Amino acid sequence: MPRPYVLLSAAVSLDGFLDDTGPDRLLLSGPADFDRVDEVRAASDAILVGAGTIRADNPRLLVNSAERRAARVAAGRPEYPLKVTVSGSGDLDPDARFWHTGGEKVLYTTDKGAARAAEALDGLGVDVVPAGPDLDWHVVLEHLYDVRGVRRLMVEGGGRVHTQLLRLGLADELQLALAPLLVGQPGAPRLFGPGPYPGGPAGRLRLAETRPVGDVVLMRYVPTAPGTGPYASAADRYWLALACELAGLCPPSRTAFSVGAVVVAADGTELARGHSREGDPVEHAEEAALAKIDPADPRLASATVYSSLEPCARRASRPAPCARLILDAGVRRVVTAWREPDTFVPGADGNGILTAAGADVVVLPEYAAAAKAPNGHLLP
Ligand SMILES: [Zn+2]
Known part of the structure; x- marks a missing residue:
């Protein structure tokens, strides 16, 4: 609400x-x-x-x-x-x-x-x-x-x-x-x-x-410490606003969305951030962020992934979609601004993959407009 x-x-x-x-x-x-x-x-x-x-x-x-x-x-x-x-x-x-x-x-x-x-x-x-x-x-x-x-x-x-x-x-x-x-x-x-x-x-x-x-x-x-479970804290809104601003850094593309992502530990420490096409032309934001974290980092289990767009459920260009990468990293909480429309991948349900595996997914639709048209000026 x-x-x-x-x-x-x-x-x-x-x-x-x-x-x-x-x-x-x-x-x-x-x-x-x-x-x-x-x-x-x-x-x-x-x-x-x-x-x-x-x-x-x-x-x-x-x-x-x-x-x-x-x-x-x-x-x-x-x-x-x-x-x-x-x-x-x-x-x-x-x-x-x-x-x-x-x-x-x-x-x-x-x-x-x-x-x-x-x-x-x-x-x-x-x-x-x-x-x-x-x-x-x-x-x-x-x-x-x-x-x-x-x-x-x-x-x-x-x-x-x-x-x-x-x-x-x-x-x-x-x-x-x-x-x-x-x-x-x-x-x-x-x-x-x-x-x-x-x-x-x-x-x-x-x-x-x-x-x-x-x-x-x-x-x-x-405040920076993420919320817990399905409840959105004020800090969740701060980090999601940052993810939306990061989406503005993406090189433009006609065939993919521009997305920003941040991974934050339970104590509010930023572990990594990323955006679409950051390293190569098909890289996704969550993928770019997670790649910067040691997979053995014990903070991942209680971390939250903020992504301006619902993590993807299927991809042609990589073996694993971002929803799977998030689960494989051990992360069990995701906060996002909007559900993926059918523009590029029909029927994608990344949130469904995450929740089926026991992860909490929080959608904050008040950030959807900022996520779709990143232009900054969101952060206090
Ligand atoms: Zn993805």
Whole structure:
């Protein structure tokens, strides 16, 4: 199911805290960074915070710049991004500033919390949406995409919400402002809590950008650890976007598709990449990528192959099609953007060969257009 691009935004102290233990919110950023955050908000369709953050910080979550609001309106968008919060209990303070400022608001809660929230927020015009017996983030994100038309979601905390979204593999990007101060209080709230994260302790996020903003440093990270089984993670979308961009490197051909492929280990390490006709005029992308990896590499068994097009099922030019090469390499997970049409090989079913052998195949059709007409500009 398609869902919004999810951007986690936080400012953090040098010792990893979001705030101190005092009653007032500790200001980690300076004016320049608050202005940067305002710009990111203005570029978002919706801003989300957890109910705990509303309780602790009582934020307004507005776009403060009149110019940016005017630019939104001129572009046919609402003056303010949609404000979104989540609360399992539905126990919310109707006097919080969140409800009384800006544009439209949505609350996602549990089936149980919905009645309590509807009563607490009666008359405030808040859309209260039950999202299952327990709050299910997949339901929340799909609803935001489908029903509210949100394509870009900015998440401003707190630590619990950031932790859940990153752990579930649902964060497409992390924007972290590192502030030059030390909180040093054991009970203070941390950015990320303990527990398992995709890729494990050795998994490294990809650093997309660093930039000084006043006296803080902005760091933009992209998660890289592939999803598991049939579930698509945000990192799956990143790697498939890269595969689609690699398809743009293929020498043109009238008799074959242009395809890009990347092989990625479970911890997010790129093992190899390739594209069609890279080495010789009939070489396929998955074949080119797999040929660069030692067949004895133990990481292949838990790796994912990203291919902009479904791996081929039959070929005249080589003894084994790519679906077979992938299985023979020991790979058991494939992510692709579109099924092979009958243009060159009728009835090809590479995905069928893969799934029959027990591999997981994930198709992300939202990348099909990019896969068919690679032109770049997909990667964050
Ligand atoms: Zn092939």
